[in-house]
Amino acid sequence: MSLALIAALPFLGACLPGLAIRFGRSACAAATGAVTLLALVLLGLQAPEVLAGKVVQTRIDWLPALGLNANFMLDGLGLLFAGLILGIGLLIILYARFYLSDRDPMGQFYGYLLLFQGAMLGIVLSDNILLLLVSWELTSLSSFLLIGYWNDRPEGRQGARMALAVTGGGGLALIGGMLILGQIAGSYDLSVILTEREAIQASPLYLPALILILLGAFTKSAQFPFHFWLPHAMAAPTPVSAYLHSATMVKAGIFLMARLWPVLSGTWDWFVIVSLTGLFTMVLAAKIALFKDDLKAVLAYSTVSHLGLITMLLGFGTPEAAAVAIFHIVNHATFKAALFMTAGIVDHAAHTRDLRHLGGLRRLMPITFTLTLLATLSMAGIPPLNGFLSKEMMLEEAAHIAWPTPWAMALAATLGALLSVAYSLRFLAHGFLGPERSDYPQKPHDPGPGLWAAPAVLVALVVLIGLFPNQTAGAMVNLAASATTGREIGLHFAHWHGFAAPALWMSLAAIGGGLVLLGTWPRLRAMWDATPRPEAKRMFDGIIEPLAADARKLTTVLHNGSFSRSLALGLAAILAAGSYAFLSAPHQPGSRPMLPLDIETLAMGCVLMLAALATPLLHRNRVIALILTGAVGLMIAPLFVRFSAPDLALTQVAVEVVTVLLMLLSLAFLPAESPRESSVPRRLRDATLAGIGGLATGALAFAMLTRAPAFEPISSYHLAQSKPGAGGTNAVNTIIVDFRGYDTFGEIIVLSIAALVIFALSETLLSSPAAARRLATLPRREESGDRHPMMPVVATRLLLPMAMMVGTYIYLRGHNLPGGGFVAGLVFAIAYLLQYFASGYDWSHARSRFDHHALIGAGVSVALLAGVGAWAFGLPFLTSGYTYLHLPPLGEIELATAAIFDLGVFLCVLGAVLLALASLSRLALKTGERPNTTAFDLEEPR
Amino acid sequence: MEALLASAIGLLTAVGLYLMLRRRTFPVILGLTFLSYAVNLFLFASGRLALDAAPIIGASDSYTDPLPQALVLTAIVISFGMTAVITILAIGGFLTVGHDRIDLDGDDEAPK
Structure with missing residues (x-):
């Protein structure tokens, strides 16, 4: 563990400088130094063992199927290099503190420096050559950031680009060489490869591997003819030059040659190529x-x-x-x-x-x-x-x-x-x-x-x-x-x-x-001035510039700033690839028996398809388009019911309501109509593309539906274990909160982040003068006389407790019957939204006792706690348990930890929906609408 | 039944694609919504169709595949989140630059 920690520390610490800069430049440097020092101390703790002649190893399985493992090893060579990287790194941090001027963003500098340090440590501590390659590429990337640190200077940008092109190109060659090496040795672990000298040198692939690996090493260590990038990298701030070019970056190539010396050296090829290049x-x-x-x-x-x-x-x-x-x-x-x-x-x-x-x-x-x-x-x-x-x-x-x-x-x-x-x-x-x-x-x-x-x-x-x-x-x-x-x-x-x-x-x-x-x-x-000599930068530019020009030409053809054009091109490419695959193989109809068509389902399908067909025809009137979209969405719900998916139907209805409300609100800030601006051929082109795409998807769906699955579905396990394993009879819900709880945890976090993004964007808009000006001058739509009529206010008040009761019921029964945290959260959210609609944002918001952000935070925390709680019992994250409780008047009650997790889901969904709609509502206040202070308009002050 | 659902999926995809190829933000958002309907239905269909076989243990004799349903359930909620994000992006774009075209100004096809 310790070796992995040494390599990981700089990466983990790379976010510190950006935070510490708030407390001043010395604090920033001290935080960076502390990270490096800690890594150095950890390295020092390993040193006695290495000095005693042992090789310290840390092995963590990562992707064992690919041979990619986070294996680290520390021997004398690694210790020397890691010591240099960290020791000189400390001195550089001290020096840079006083070298950088007040105008230079210091947090950024130290952040980059730590990233680079971590990448270098990764190279010298890796036992797995794939891990080494990853670190190798990371040094190219992070050194690009460091060399181009003064990105306002053209020579800084050019130097950084050249260094990246040369060392990155060498890195590609190195990947090839290392993969060959690993193939010959039969392992990607350095400690194994280093024992396979005879096999490697006897292999016919020895020379290609050697040349590719040396290309990587020579580009990194600036050996002729790749030496030219290093002087141009001098456009970097001096601390960077001192670090990269004394002890670290350019020594990576040297390190690699030293590391592989036992297996690669000693041949005639090695001697001639390496010693003559060096000389x-x-x-x-x-x-x-x-x-x-x-x-x-x-x-x-x-x-x-x-x-x-x-x-x-x-x-x-x-x-x-x-x-x-x-x-x-x-x-x-x-x-x-x-x-x-x-x-x-x-x-x-x-x-x-x-x-x-x-x-x-x-x-x-x-x-x-x-x-x-x-x-x-x-x-x-x-x-x-x-x-x-x-x-x-x-x-x-x-x-x-x-x-x-x-x-x-x-x-x-x-x-x-x-x-x-x-x-x-x-x-x-x-x-x-x-x-x-x-x-x-x-x-x-x-x-x-x-x-x-x-x-x-x-x-x-x-x-x-x-x-x-x-x-x-x-x-x-x-x-x-x-x-x-x-x-x-x-x-x-x-x-x-x-x-x-x-x-x-x-x-x-x-x-x-x-x-x-x-x-x-x-x-x-x-004499020197009088003799002409080749200029490496001009030659480099001579190669790169035509390439860049061609790339630019191609990009302009494919992407000229028109989104719909690149989308159409991409779509055409996908359809072409799909058609090629479809037409180049014979096809038989599927043999899975089909369900007989009944009249109700046919009616649902017809309504859905009619509404869908009408949408593109009428889409220029946006309110109508929205209503039609909502109709399509709502018609999907009965289809779900018909095909045995009651949970989906519930969710679909609730989400559809929320989505349409949100889009209705958003229409207040957007033009009411889309102008007719596409030419007829263009519309024909789009319709053709869309038609082929739709046909293909439909055919694909039909082909899938008329065939049995190629592999046995894994869900028989979920069905069998739903009750005995997870304690619930609703298999969909037990999958969400138990079997695949980790996925759901990720999903509520995505949802929360989406809500926070909406909030942040609306904040940005609220503080932008241009947006505020446009908001204030938006054409006001014709409005009814009553802004908040009494009838809907009373009706939504009555609905609120009932909706909450329904929501609670849906939440509680979710584990066994259709329902659960997602739907319950949406039902609560709709109930609250109706209050906002009826009485206005200000009046309702002044009365809401819970901050939306806090709801989201509580939701994620509750779900996290439900997951972490399993650790207390020595079980993996999110393992759920359940028990039965006998309370005389209520009978048997099931208590499952999955219900706690579902509560977290519920809170997240509720908070996210409310935050998204509240963010939009706050924009409305800037349109010059009067804030309302009463619940409804009994006596509208004129 | 299968043919009906497959045609619905195909039509929803076609409408979604057509609307996404429009030049204003709002139709594009609607197009994405249609496309997510189609994708959700498609994912759901990968469990194959079954009548009266809700995956509630003890409620029927046979059960349909619950796994696609669980996937689609979360997908529905996530697509709501994504729709909300692009909606606020569209509003932000309109309020900041004063029009709701999705193309960059350099686009030579765009009407001026």
Whole structure:
């Protein structure tokens, strides 16, 4: 349970920031932080077990038939990643609190951030690859929201869209690859898949699966040729960049490669594709980073480059190289998150991130400078910082690769390192060193500790891991590396490996070369500017724009804003598909014997059909159309009676009355007539479509009625158990309140929500000036002289107690005879509605003691309590019980908990109907009608 | 009997579809109402027709299928809720924009 809870916490907590923002920005940040911290604590509680070498598992069946289960597992790799996600997440939350301006909706930001965090945790904790895929897509979606957070900026929207298109597209490929993988392994559980290395690598589907999975990983982790989305995602607020691009989103692809390393790596295909892609990405992105002027752009390309480095290490396929990759994941997360945050600080302080306009910040912002200095030197791989340790180990691993020649890989890796030194030093030199500039838009100075505390923590880690690697990160890295590779890894970290180590000389060459590049930078820059180069965004747009244009054209053809047109098109499509299915197979008439037609039923059917036929002919007069509709509805009730459905007949009559009353009221706010505006061909088209649709439905109904069910109906169980199981003889009612009580519970909630929506919409209308103006100027219909004549008032008063008695009777007998909460609620509602009609809204409403909202709330609560009550007896939700009570004058009385549930249904229906009609009535008051204060018009004041 | 009910279902569907293809809100709402009549009857018919066989235990010798009846009962109440919601939507649309056409202004077929 606990692992599922860790993954679920951020999702559950995602609604908190939106609520907490009402109590201020700090409260909002604190609430978000508390959620993350709680998840981190829960993770920490699991840590000892993982550190002891065990794999913690949580298994929850979800859709076992599909192999989709909410199975979670936590091993060293998962612990490391979950720790990074939550730990850096906490720092980001702190940083964002002070980074976001007053204009930015902070609750929204933190909500998105938590959604993203939950999705990331889902990826790293999943044991089921289908669950992993779901989380994977969720990270694409939530990162879209985060990257496009400043949605008023075009580059924010474009960057978000590009990231979604690229990572979402990769996600599709990944789904295919993972499904193949699961098919080969015979299970969708990672813990099973990871043991099937031989079967997977021997399968002919290994290569397709590998390519598809790598497409997913490479798009997510911005590997060439999909690297271009990451720099454009820099349009996001800096906290987002720091989070997504240091420890989380882009590391998801890396995580996936590490997670599947035991089964996918070690083949020639893996080695060539992964290590060469990584190597090329590392060198290419480092070169681009050298020539970028935007601080965040330099960091973005540097991120791509470092991701390439990690990918290359995983591609080598040796356990040692994989262990180094894990170590570099930690180091990169620390220094890169710190650097993004300091870049954000510089942006805030100097109002620019352009290296050409920066310089000399060393004296102006000493704290920021110190933090940036340490993090940048780590990024460059300068001893003794943590970036140096993993970079040197990377060079050492590259030196051991003897393909394609004994030295080529080592040379290329050294080139990557050299460029990395060069862009890091330029970042530092052009931003912070040099003479102090006086042309800043605003004189920069260090921010308060709120902004620099988070990067300071990370820089402290950079230094600590750098100085004491074995005492700090060593154990965790070895554990995660062992979990990744599936064998015991005992890396020992050292700063000095002796003169014989090739990495020493490669490192020195990189630093020396980097310094040379920095020295000759202006000339290199001129060369760079002079060479044409492909622009990824233009190429991306070149592909996307024609597609979007075509999609738009198609949409305009199908949907040009005319609702009836798209409806007609949709209808035609459905009818075409149905006709195709019907005409392409032979048909025999059904053999079920038919009931003989009798004269009463025929009469009912004729009245119904005549009224129905008249409706479209006379529909332009809306009152007549409504009356005809009501007649049709009322004629359905006797049909129900005829065909043995007394419950339905009762409900149909009651609902029909309420519906017609509601529509009558609504006609007061709508034009009385529909103008004749459709051309004859168009009406013919509609009639043809409707005719074919009606014919098809009728034929379908006839075919169904003349055939026996294909499967034995399950209701023989309900009939058999109605009395002994549910304690009632009315099988329809026992199904509603007992057998399918859960459905009914959902349905009364839907009904309640519908009523609340009506209320909310009418509130909106009441407060809208435009609507109020139209209400006040609505043409008044001709009215009779008496608004509230005495006769109906007296009659409805007399009816009220009788209707209530009937309603109560219907409710009480519902369990055994036709009736029940639904009908009883409607009968009560009609009785009350008649009061409103007779005496007017104000007079009646002033005398009603129950708030409609409260009725609905009471109804849902009563039904819920009836359901929860079963728990007290150790039974599942909504299990009902019944007993018999002997009271001497009344005889035997049955007490069933289902009756309590039915009471909830009754209250809900009553409240919902009254609320819907009261909402409409409140609108009427705005039409300039005088509020009535007397029950009826005895002495109308003139 | 079966033919009668099937024709009623077909006719109600046709009327519902025709009215839903109209251009003003009120006929569309009526069309939806007709369509829900048809759907409810169709669902009910899936229990097949039986005379004098109400599913009240002990009231007759044979019982018709109670399950479609239970489904349709709640469906009737829910369709009332939905009708009420679209009615207030139609009123809101009329009061806000001043006409009750259902099409967007960009529709080139709509009469101006």
